[in-house]
Amino acid sequence: MDVFRTDRIRNVVLLGHGGAGKTSLAEAMAYLSGITSRLGKVTDGNTISDFDKEEIKRKFSISTSVIPVEWGKVKINVLDTPGYFDFVGEVEEAVGAADAAIIVVSGKDGVQVGTQKAWELCEKYNLPRMFFVTEMDIDDVSYRQVVEQLTELYGKKIAPLHMPIREDGKFVGYVNIVKQAGRRYVEKGQKKECAVPEYLNEYLEKYHETLMESVAEISEEFMDRYFAGEAFSVTEVSAALKTNISDGSIIPVCMGSTVNIQGVANLLDDICGYFPSPDQKTCAGMNTKTNEIYEANYDFTKAKSAYVFKTIVDPFLGKYSLVKVCSGVIKGEDVLYNVSKDSEEKLNKLYILEGSKPIEVSELHAGDIGAIAKLSTVTTGDTLATKNTPVLYGKTDISVPYTYKRYQTVNKGDDDKVSQALSKMMQEDLTLKAVNDAQNRQTLLYGIGEQHLDIVVSKLKERYKVDIVLSEPKVPFKETIRKKSDVEYKYKKQSGGHGQYGHVKMTFEPSGDLETPYVFEQTVVGGAVPKNYFPAVEKGIQESVIKGPVASYPVVGVKATLYDGSYHPVDSSEMAFKTAAIQAFKKGFMEASPVLLEPIVSMKVSVLDKFTGDVMGDLNKRRGRVLGMNPDTARKGYTVIEADVPMLSIYGYSTDLRSMTGGSGEFSYEFARYEQAPSDIQEKEIAARAKSEDE
Helix, strand or coil: CCCCCHHHEEEEEEEECCCCCHHHHHHHHHHHCCCCCCCCCCCCCCCCCCCCHHHHHHCCCCCCEEEEEEECCEEEEEEECCCCHHHHHHHHHHHHHCCEEEEEEECCCECCHHHHHHHHHHHHHCCCEEEEEECCCCCCCCHHHHHHHHHHHHHHHEEECEEEEEECCEEEEEEECCCCEEEEECCCCCEEEECCCHHHHHHHHHHHHHHHHHHHCCCHHHHHHHHCCCCCCHHHHHHHHHHHHHCCCCEEEEECECCCCECHHHHHHHHHHHCCCHHHCCCEEEECCCCEEEECCCCCCCCCEEEEEEEEEECCCEEEEEEEEEECEEECCCEEEECCCCEEEECCCEEEEECCEEEEECEEECCCEEEEECCCCCCCCCEEECCCCCEECCCCCCCCCCEEEEEEECCCCCHHHHHHHHHHHHHHCCCCEEEEEHHHCEEEEEECCHHHHHHHHHHHHHHHCCCEEEECCCCCCEEEECCCEEEEEEEEECCCCCCEEEEEEEEEEECCCCCCCEEEEECCCCCCCCHHHHHHHHHHHHHHCCCCCCCCCCECCEEEEEEEEECCCCCECHHHHHHHHHHHHHHHHHCCCEEEEEEEEEEEEEEEHHHHHHHHHHHHHCCCEEEEEEECCCCCCEEEEEEEEEHHHCCCHHHHHHHHHCCCCEEEEEEEEEEECCHHHHHHHHHHHHHHHHC
16 A cells, blocks of 8 residues: 555544444445455455454444545545444544544434434544435435434534435435535446436525535635625535534535445545544644653654554454554654653554555554554553654543453363453453452453453453353452450360460450451550460451451451450460460450441442433432432533442443433442441341352
């Protein structure tokens, strides 16, 4: 592939609801531009961008893939993203690397939750965007209805550029609203002029007027001409659209059929004509040597620097770091400095990825997207630069995973293999976390949703040949006491020769500090227990609090005081006093009104206003305490519900919230404190723990 200068590059991310047709659109673009000689289908599992075995098996995108499409003299780096919410991390990485977005809307299903989430992401990253309505070949699809839905949501800035022409219900052509002229499709993206059907005149006038109003707002001169009834030329309208689309004051709506390659050539023309090249955008980092802001701005004349926005680790493909060049021109033989890790990396070769196919290139100019193989220290979010100008760029915001399950290996001895495989998968997927919960003797897997975790299990089996099973995690309860007890314990053992003797009198009471397992004091008078045995008594307490006597959970908030006892000049030993303390602890703890404490999380749930009642009702069922409700400043029309919820009740919450809110609800939580669990929960937990200990 040719080397492209910055002004001839467009980085475009495809966003939208799952199943809206993003991958089919990417495939149509690839076919039309000559990358492939036949049009692949998601259902046949032969598209360029869905190349992973899991994607082929499940028939939807799981990872973001890049397809560099040459159109005219422009290279369009098409970033095809997953539409399902469990793979939001992939979408966030792609949006962070893009300069503009196409939000794909299913003509059949209209505006969906994924459409609105795509819009929110574009707003967050301030991306110029267009809508592309697919499935126009289906007879009963109403383009007008989709435009009305979009206008209702996003106001006057929604501006259709085309309208469909139908004959006998079939999609045969379109009307160009800027030129007010009809076009009929002939073959593979080709078209010829035709008359505008009479039934479209009313809407053509309306849409054209909306477009002209927007164009008029570009300057006072245009506004004066508009009010004087003067028409704008097609060149003037196109120039105004480029400005308005780049600054987000106009959001065009285009349409077509990816199956019949209709409307795709127009879309590629519009991407080249209306979307900004990288050098029209700002990009800044921090020069770590001078601590000054470094304005990279995708300027190819400046020092080399690049941001690693995604990592691919595949047992067959190997490891590729996907980079967006932020300044300068990066060449294959360069040695670059990893500013994030303070290490140097020799590049060897540069590639662009065409789905899973690496194509070697000699250099990448500022603003371009490419891949570098086998960089040992580099991970997603790192910055590569020169040692003289060590620029560090801010990392892309990636969603935090809150859904978690316990995992266990099926085959004994696979633990190391599983942990190595997960470590590779976590390099690829920043929303996946494996955590060792030593206190509860379990390993946990965190992801965005249950489907995400299921696919991880499937990938482990398919790619790395290891099996794990997922199950409900144990909640980290704790044990404490509510009253004071006074106990004594004498440990005496005679077995010929030296015996064992340790005798302690102790009190146990709440310490008032649930952060600390225990506080140990001694008030022994007159040497009843010699000082050299005090550490042994404390050691006994220290061991006892690891697994409490009630249900083997860790103990917190206990004050143990040794106040008396006795010893034997020959038979007493540290071991004897430690054993006496352990037994005294068990007895004293059980006599001091023991209770189980359960972890409570502070939860924030962001939901559309119409779902607040349902969500609050559900939180109450989960023993949650709703603390308040506030409008969500980040999402218009949404409310944030704040509540304290027992951790025991949040298992499976992501699935339930999605079904309650049609996928629009989002939640986050953090550990708040421990509280005494209700008696029925305690009884259930103690019985379950006793059963598992027996087993």
